[in-house]
Amino acid sequence: MRSLVTQFLRSARQLTGNLAGALGLLLIVGLLVAGAATWLFEELGDTIQSGATLAFDDHILTWMGMHQSPLTTNIALEITSLGTGTVVIMLACVSALFLVLNRQRYAGALLLVATFGGLALDIMLKSHYNRARPHLFTWKTVAVSTSFPSGHAMNAVVVYGTIAYLASRQLKHHGGRVALMVLAGIVAIAIAASRVYLGVHYPSDVLGGAIIGTAWAAFCMAALDGVQRLRNRKTAAELP
Numbered sequence: 001m002r003s004l005v006t007q008f009l010r011s012a013r014q015l016t017g018n019l020a021g022a023l024g025l026l027l028i029v030g031l032l033v034a035g036a037a038t039w040l041f042e043e044l045g046d047t048i049q050s051g052a053t054l055a056f057d058d059h060i061l062t063w064m065g066m067h068q069s070p071l072t073t074n075i076a077l078e079i080t081s082l083g084t085g086t087v088v089i090m091l092a093c094v095s096a097l098f099l100v101l102n103r104q105r106y107a108g109a110l111l112l113v114a115t116f117g118g119l120a121l122d123i124m125l126k127s128h129y130n131r132a133r134p135h136l137f138t139w140k141t142v143a144v145s146t147s148f149p150s151g152h153a154m155n156a157v158v159v160y161g162t163i164a165y166l167a168s169r170q171l172k173h174h175g176g177r178v179a180l181m182v183l184a185g186i187v188a189i190a191i192a193a194s195r196v197y198l199g200v201h202y203p204s205d206v207l208g209g210a211i212i213g214t215a216w217a218a219f220c221m222a223a224l225d226g227v228q229r230l231r232n233r234k235t236a237a238e239l240p
Contacts, residue, residue: 027222027225027226028222029222030218030219030221030222030223030225031218031219031222033214033215033218034215034216034218034219034222035215037211037212037214037215037218038212038215040211041149041208041211041212041215044204044207044208044211045129045148045208047204048129048131048148048204048208049129053202053204056203056204057134057202057203057204058134058136060196060202060203061134061136061137061196061199061202061203062136062137064196064197064199065136065137065199068140068197072197073140073197073198076140076194076197076198077140077141077194077198079190079191079193079194080141080152080191080194080195080198082156082187082191083151083152083153083155083156083191083194083195084152084155085119085151085155088115088155088156088158088159089115089116089119091159091163092111092112092114092115092159092163093112095108095111095163095166096108096109096111096112099111099166104166106224106227107166107169107224110162110166110220110221110223110224111159111162111163111166113220114158114159114162114216114217114220115155115158115159115162117216117220118154118155118158118159118213118216118217119151119155121154121212121216122149122151122154122155122209123145125148125149125212126145126146126147126148126149126151127146129146129148129149130146131146131147131148131205132146132147133146133147133200133201134147134199134200134201134202135199136199137199138199139198139199139200140197140198140199141198141200143200143201147200147201147202147205148202148204148205148208149205149206149208149209149211149212150192150195150201150205150206150208150209150210151209152191152192152194152195152201152206152209153188153191153192153195153201153205153206153207153208153209153210153213154209154210154212154213154216155191155213156187156188156191156192156210156213157188157209157210157213157214157217158213158216158217158220160184160187160188161181161184161185161188161213161214161217162217162220162221163184164180164181164183164184165181165217165221167180168180168181188210188213192206192207192209192210193206
């Protein structure tokens with residue numbers, strides 16, 4: 001019995017190694033993350049539609065409404081502006097231009113596809129779930145469309161996360177890469193929290209936006225890795 005288990009583990013390890021070599025570890029991990037996050041988002045959406053999250057959402061929003069001040073409101077307004085469609089589009093376009101000028105056109109194309117694809121996906125999902133926005137206290141900012149998922153949270157994860165990922169590929173030191181990704185995560189969390197603080201989203205809205213944003217960003221990153229691997233193989237095959 002022990003020999004069979006050992007043989008199975010060896011075969012699994014060999015298969016995993018072959019897959020990682022053929023497809024690329026990043027491609028495999030990216031697709032797995034995208035699939036898992038998509039499933040988690042669907043589960044969260046079903047839970048929200050059943051009303052199971054409403055008590056928790058109302059409790060957090062009520063607490064937020066009771067702990068506001070002019071200073072923190074102004075800070076939240078500045079932070080939330082970083083996740084608006086206009087800001088993320090401009091940021092993505094400038095970053096993509098920089099990448100193209102540095103002969104990284106695939107990376108630049110990925111960033112634009114991730115950004116505009118994420119904006120389109122958010123519109124479709126909002127239309128599908130059609131969740132009304134909360135009205136537990138007076139909003140501190142203007143909001144349109146429906147509530148779930150949070151477009152600001154999704155934009156933050158997709159755009160800031162993808163830019164951090166692409167920038168980290170240029171760094172040689174592991175510590176610098178980790179620092180970039182952590183910084184992107186902090187920015188995304190701050191933007192998501194600002195939407196709840198300002199009263200225009202339930203906590204489950206921003207959680208859903210972050211989850212589906214992770215799924216979309218992971219899929220795009222995996223696609224970039226796959227395209228570049230195919231390009232490298234094609235280039236190697238054309239060499240004499």
